[in-house]
Amino acid sequence: MMRRSSSRRTSSGVLPATATASAGNKAAAKEQEKIDALFAQYVDRNEESCIGPEGIEALCQDLGLSPTDIQVLLLAWKLQASRQGYFSLDEWRRGLKAMRVDSLEKLKKALPILQQEVANLYTFKEFYTFSFQYCLTEPRQKTLDLETACQMLELVLGPRPHLSNFVQFLQEQTEYKAMNLDQWNAFLRFCDEIKPDLSNYDENQAWPLLLDNFVEWARKGRNC
Numbered sequence: 273m274m275r276r277s278s279s280r281r282t283s284s285g286v287l288p289a290t291a292t293a294s295a296g297n298k299a300a301a302k303e304q305e306k307i308d309a310l311f312a313q314y315v316d317r318n319e320e321s322c323i324g325p326e327g328i329e330a331l332c333q334d335l336g337l338s339p340t341d342i343q344v345l346l347l348a349w350k351l352q353a354s355r356q357g358y359f360s361l362d363e364w365r366r367g368l369k370a371m372r373v374d375s376l377e378k379l380k381k382a383l384p385i386l387q388q389e390v391a392n393l394y395t396f397k398e399f400y401t402f403s404f405q406y407c408l409t410e411p412r413q414k415t416l417d418l419e420t421a422c423q424m425l426e427l428v429l430g431p432r433p434h435l436s437n438f439v440q441f442l443q444e445q446t447e448y449k450a451m452n453l454d455q456w457n458a459f460l461r462f463c464d465e466i467k468p469d470l471s472n473y474d475e476n477q478a479w480p481l482l483l484d485n486f487v488e489w490a491r492k493g494r495n496c
Contacts (some may be wrong), residue, residue: 304365306374311364323359335380342427346386347379349402356409397460403428404456415450418442425459432463441486448482455480 314331316324323331332339351367353359368374371382390396403424407416416424422439429435438459442448458480466473473479473487 303369303374307365307368308361310368310374310376310379311361316358321361322355323364325357328357328359334376335383337383340427343383343386345403345406345427346390346399347383348406349399350386352402353406356406397457400428400460401453401457404453415452416456417450418448421451421456429460429463433468434459434463434466437490438486441489445485445489447485451482455482458483 311323314323314327316322316327318324328344329339332341332344335343337343347367348359350371351359351363353363368379371379371386373379373382390399404416407420407424408414422442425435425439442451462479462483470487470490475484475487
């Protein structure tokens with residue numbers, strides 16, 4: 273008896289797993305090829321493995337964004353960029369795949385969605401912490417100078433309660449020259465938990481001394 277020739281489909285009409293896997297591999301390879309081609313448009317000529325400051329500026333122009341737009345910081349967060357002002361090829365691939373982006377047009381559409389993503393409180397805390405760490409430019413740097421800290425707070429926190437007063441306090445006081453991560457994270461909790469009139473602030477709780485000093489400054493009637 274002659275054997276029937278094997279078919280590409282099973283009796284149920286479904287492609288075998290090997291064929292499905294092969295198609296998936298080809299699609300993934302094509303996606304990465306497009307992602308890499310987009311990377312190549314902005315890569316630093318002096319450092320071929322990275323998109324540097326000039327490349328990011330060019331990317332921003334093509335996206336219709338200012339380099340200081342929060343969407344650029346959101347992109348850095350999604351890429352989990354480890355170096356301020358630079359996107360490595362691995363970071364680029366990982367981030368764009370996570371966003372399902374392989375073209376400039378898709379990236380334009382994806383960036384506003386990232387703003388919706390960080391509307392989630394837990395996700396926003398991740399982004400907020402990243403924004404501090406992203407600004408640490410030296411290997412052993414643990415703090416941000418106050419000018420940088422104020423700029424980042426205004427960019428990331430926007431119209432949150434207490435922000436404008438806190439920035440004014442930081443600019444006027446002379447005791448602190450820099451801000452550490454504990455103080456940075458505590459201020460986000462402060463914004464979320466403390467009433468605008470500061471009536472529920474308890475100095476006996478575990479707040480950083482920086483915030484105790486801010487509340488004392490504000491309660492003097494200057495900005496409370």
